[in-house]
Amino acid sequence: xxxQAGVKDYKLTYYTPEYETKDTDILAAxxxxxxxxxxxxxxxxxxxxxxxxxxxxxxxxxxxxxxxRYKGRCYHIEPVPGEDSQYICYIAYPLDLFEEGxxxxxxxxxxxxxxxxxxLRALRLEDLQIPPAYSxxxxxxxxxxxxxxxxxxxxxxxxxxxxxxxxxxxxxxNYGRACYECLRGG
Numbered sequence: 001x002x003x004q005a006g007v008k009d010y011k012l013t014y015y016t017p018e019y020e021t022k023d024t025d026i027l028a029a030x031x032x033x034x035x036x037x038x039x040x041x042x043x044x045x046x047x048x049x050x051x052x053x054x055x056x057x058x059x060x061x062x063x064x065x066x067x068x069r070y071k072g073r074c075y076h077i078e079p080v081p082g083e084d085s086q087y088i089c090y091i092a093y094p095l096d097l098f099e100e101g102x103x104x105x106x107x108x109x110x111x112x113x114x115x116x117x118x119x120l121r122a123l124r125l126e127d128l129q130i131p132p133a134y135s136x137x138x139x140x141x142x143x144x145x146x147x148x149x150x151x152x153x154x155x156x157x158x159x160x161x162x163x164x165x166x167x168x169x170x171x172x173x174n175y176g177r178a179c180y181e182c183l184r185g186g
Contacts, residue, residue, distance in 0.1 A: 009042060009045075010042055010045035010046040010048070010049045010054060011039075011041045011042045011044075011045040011074075013045070013049065013054065013067065013071070014045035014046075014048040014049040014052075014054060014071060014072065014073060014074055015041045015042075015044060015045035015048070015073075015074045016073045016074070016075055017075060017076065019073045019075040019092065021075065021092045022092075022094075023131055023133070024094070024095050024131050024133045024134075025092040025093060025094060025095070025131065026092070026093040026095065026098070026106070026110070026128070026129065026130055026131065026134060027090065027091070027092055027093075027127075027128070027129040028051075028090070028091045028093065028110055028125060028127070028128050028129075029088050029089070029090050029091075029125075029126045029127040029128075030044070030047055030088070030089045030091065030123055030124065030125055030126060031080065031086060031087070031088055031122075031123070031124045031126050032044060032047065032086070032087050032088075032089045032120060032122075032123055033085055033086050033087075033120065033121040033122035033123070034085065034087075034119060034120055034121065035118070035119055035120065035121050036085075038119045038120075040077050040079075040087040040089070041074070041077060042119065043087070043089065043117075043119055043120055044074035044077050044087070044089030044090075044091070045074045046117055046119050046120070047072075047074065047089060047091060047114050047117075047120075047123065048071070048072035048073055048074040048089075048091045049071070049072065050113060050114050050117065051072055051091070051093075051109060051110050051111070051112070051113075051114045052070060052071050052072030052093060052097055052109070053065075053067050053070050053071045053072070053097075054071065069094065069096060070094060070096055070097050071094075072091050072092065072093045072097070073091065073092045074089050074090070074091050075090055075091070075092055076089075076090040077089050077090070085121075086122075088126065093109075093110065095131070095133060095134055097109060098134065100134075100137035101137040101138050101139055103138070106130075106134075110125070110128070111125055145159075161182075162182050164178045164179060164182065
């Protein structure tokens with residue numbers, strides 16, 4: 001019959017209570033409040049899917065890769081004591097899902113677009129465990145804090161930075177003034 005688009009339950013693919021986490025998995029714990037009528041398994045699986053390889057419908061490109069290799073897996077769910085309809089959903093992500101040495105890529109994937117699901121009333125990332133295999137891919141600065149202090153001739157106080165706001169709309173003169181004041185202060 002060929003490809004047929006359609007919505008299927010996330011839990012069929014992304015809820016895997018039998019999964020045993022690996023020491024290379026990135027592990028996330030989300031506090032989930034499903035909408036009334038949405039089982040916690042479906043809510044947890046939806047978070048795992050949308051933060052890894054899934055989407056709300058079946059797409060033909062699913063057949064072009066190994067979802068089992070890259071997908072996030074909701075492997076455990078427990079109710080939050082004393083909270084009605086709240087659950088902690090534990091999700092494991094394989095390292096192959098992420099770009100090495102990129103905090104931006106990791107956070108964009110895990111929390112980038114998962115907070116607006118219709119299936120969820122509320123969602124919060126409670127905990128994140130990053131394995132040594134991933135943290136070792138971060139190069140760090142090319143030199144240490146002492147070199148930075150020597151370059152700036154600033155000692156005995158914190159070094160601070162900021163993002164100038166508004167990010168757009170300032171004239172060159174006013175942007176320069178804001179930068180000067182920021183740098184002058186810290």
